[in-house]
Amino acid sequence: MPLSPEFTSQFADQLLSMPGAEVYLLPEFIPVEEQLVLWRALEQEVAWRQEEIKLFGKSIPQPRLTAWYGDEGKSYTYSGLTWQPLPWLPILSQLREKLLETTGISFNSVLLNLYRNGQDSMGWHADDEPELGKNPVIASISLGQERSFHFRHRTQTGLKEKLLLSSGSLLLMAGETQHHWQHQVPKSAKPLEPRINLTFRVIH
Numbered sequence: 623m624p625l626s627p628e629f630t631s632q633f634a635d636q637l638l639s640m641p642g643a644e645v646y647l648l649p650e651f652i653p654v655e656e657q658l659v660l661w662r663a664l665e666q667e668v669a670w671r672q673e674e675i676k677l678f679g680k681s682i683p684q685p686r687l688t689a690w691y692g693d694e695g696k697s698y699t700y701s702g703l704t705w706q707p708l709p710w711l712p713i714l715s716q717l718r719e720k721l722l723e724t725t726g727i728s729f730n731s732v733l734l735n736l737y738r739n740g741q742d743s744m745g746w747h748a749d750d751e752p753e754l755g756k757n758p759v760i761a762s763i764s765l766g767q768e769r770s771f772h773f774r775h776r777t778q779t780g781l782k783e784k785l786l787l788s789s790g791s792l793l794l795m796a797g798e799t800q801h802h803w804q805h806q807v808p809k810s811a812k813p814l815e816p817r818i819n820l821t822f823r824v825i826h
């Protein structure tokens with residue numbers, strides 16, 4: 623399901639210039655006055671967990687807390703974990719509605735990440751699991767501590783992009799982005815405050 627023509631024309635000037643990618647950054651998607659209420663609801667109501675992942679045969683805790691919500695039956699496998707989604711919280715349904723109004727896309731699941739400090743991170747990857755289909759649209763909302771977000775091209779080494787994801791921002795990755803690019807949230811040596819990120823997805 624592609625972004626609506628209304629979206630692509632309205633936000634044409636927020637399309638980043640990255641070959642083989644379709645990435646939009648809307649810095650003020652969640653108004654400042656709504657951010658604290660939203661943060662508190664997510665911090666308290668979401669069933670945050672630190673999952674173990676298998677790396678080179680060893681079980682290690684993920685460097686962040688996570689949770690997965692979505693429509694019943696939309697399970698999802700990555701890093702050797704299969705996730706059964708928890709039923710939608712009202713606060714998450716509201717965000718999903720807002721995204722539908724803005725993008726024309728009816729997302730059916732959301733992965734949440736809580737980065738507790740600068741040592742929490744997410745390594746290089748693309749959101750290219752088969753469940754997401756060929757050219758997935760990923761809608762990524764950030765709250766709290768501003769963090770760096772890096773892109774690197776998969777074959778043209780040297781092609782890189784560095785963004786700052788501020789509180790309230792919406793990053794949309796669409797088209798062939800996941801095919802040609804990887805992304806990461808690097809660790810930081812600075813003492814950083816917590817950050818919550820929500821990536822809304824369509825699971826087929």
Ligand SMILES: O=C(O)CCC(=O)C(=O)O
Nearest residue numbers: 733735744749807819821
């Ligand atoms: O925290 C972020 O901004 C990125 C999260 C991400 O890439 C993911 O959940 O797949």
Ligand SMILES: [Mn+2]
Nearest residue numbers: 747748749805
């Ligand atoms: Mn990702």
